Amino acid sequence: MMANGVDPDLVAALRNARNVMVLTGAGVSAESGIPTFRDALTGLWRNFDAASLATPEAFRRDPALVWGWYEWRRMKALSARPNAGHLAIAQLSSHVEHLSLFTQNVDDLHERAGSRAVQHLHGSLHHPRCADCARPFSLPASAPVEPEGGRRLAPPACPACGGLVRPGVVWFNEALPEDILARAFASCRASDLLIVAGTSGTVYPVAQLPEVARRAGCRVVQVNPVASELDRVCTWNLRGTAAQLLPAMVSRAW
Numbered sequence: 001m002m003a004n005g006v007d008p009d010l011v012a013a014l015r016n017a018r019n020v021m022v023l024t025g026a027g028v029s030a031e032s033g034i035p036t037f038r039d040a041l042t043g044l045w046r047n048f049d050a051a052s053l054a055t056p057e058a059f060r061r062d063p064a065l066v067w068g069w070y071e072w073r074r075m076k077a078l079s080a081r082p083n084a085g086h087l088a089i090a091q092l093s094s095h096v097e098h099l100s101l102f103t104q105n106v107d108d109l110h111e112r113a114g115s116r117a118v119q120h121l122h123g124s125l126h127h128p129r130c131a132d133c134a135r136p137f138s139l140p141a142s143a144p145v146e147p148e149g150g151r152r153l154a155p156p157a158c159p160a161c162g163g164l165v166r167p168g169v170v171w172f173n174e175a176l177p178e179d180i181l182a183r184a185f186a187s188c189r190a191s192d193l194l195i196v197a198g199t200s201g202t203v204y205p206v207a208q209l210p211e212v213a214r215r216a217g218c219r220v221v222q223v224n225p226v227a228s229e230l231d232r233v234c235t236w237n238l239r240g241t242a243a244q245l246l247p248a249m250v251s252r253a254w
């Protein structure tokens with residue numbers, strides 16, 4: 001059902017829910033100025049397709065092109081601030097008995113908004129590791145200064161084995177962290193309400209979570225300014241942005 005505000009049935013469902021699951025995508029960080037996954041293909045990377053650049057093969061083929069992209073995105077993430085959508089999700093956890101937060105985003109804006117136990121299904125920009133020995137590599141906490149149009153940048157060498165340092169994200173054709181994915185499926189089956197915000201619902205296996213939840217009897221509300229692949233499985237499809245509608249949902253319920 002399409003609702004352009006916050007439906008009274010949804011408000012009641014939110015108020016009465018004991019276990020709430022939240023699943024976010026790049027759209028939740030858009031109002032913080034972080035380009036969504038597809039919008040991040042600009043400048044030097046404008047002629048690339050995300051699914052071909054965010055892969056181990058692309059990194060093997062041209063590590064400087066890929067590392068430059070991630071450093072540019074890390075700069076964007078570190079220069080951004082959590083928006084009202086991130087803050088509403090953090091606030092929600094103080095109203096419901098149990099809140100589980102899963103994100104496809106690789107930024108740390110949920111954490112900086114105050115959310116705890118943020119489950120990163122697709123990894124993080126802030127935890128690179130050696131591509132050979134997997135040893136974690138610590139980057140300077142300050143935002144790198146990358147040109148707006150991007151540049152190629154040779155990745156650092158691992159101090160332990162000399163291998164190339166890679167971004168700590170899950171690339172296409174890489175497995176998601178098994179424990180986090182298992183928790184996400186379990187949460188779909190244990191929740192009364194799933195809030196899905198800011199995702200196109202096009203990347204698997206995460207894209208199947210809302211349907212798993214719905215089949216388990218969990219009601220699903222989507223927040224997205226436009227229709228997505230998930231519309232067909234959601235109980236409510238709210239047309240609007242995360243920074244507008246998530247705070248509206250929380251303030252109507254409590």
Ligand code: BV8
Pocket residue numbers: 024025026027028030031036037038039051054104105106122123169170171172173174175176197198199200201202203204205206223224225226228240241242243
């Ligand atoms: C795997 C990290 C197997 C990197 C990302 C069927 C089943 C299983 C797999 C597959 C399958 N079919 C195909 C596959 C393979 C593939 C896949 O799904 N391909 C797609 C293209 C069809 N999946 C994989 O490869 C996955 N791995 O299956 O491994 C395996 C098993 C064992 C052993 C080996 C292998 C791995 C997928 C993870 C890829 N990594 N990110 C990085 O960030 O660089 S994916 C990346 O794109 C994001 O993380 C996100 O998940 C995805 C989509 O991005 P969104 O977050 O949705 O953002 P997007 O830009 O698309 O949309 C933004 C949305 O926000 C829009 O709808 C917009 O309207 C909305 N919006 C905009 N502004 C706002 C807003 N909403 C609210 N408010 C706003 N202001």
Ligand code: ZN
Pocket residue numbers: 130131132133134135158159160161162163
């Ligand atoms: Zn190493």
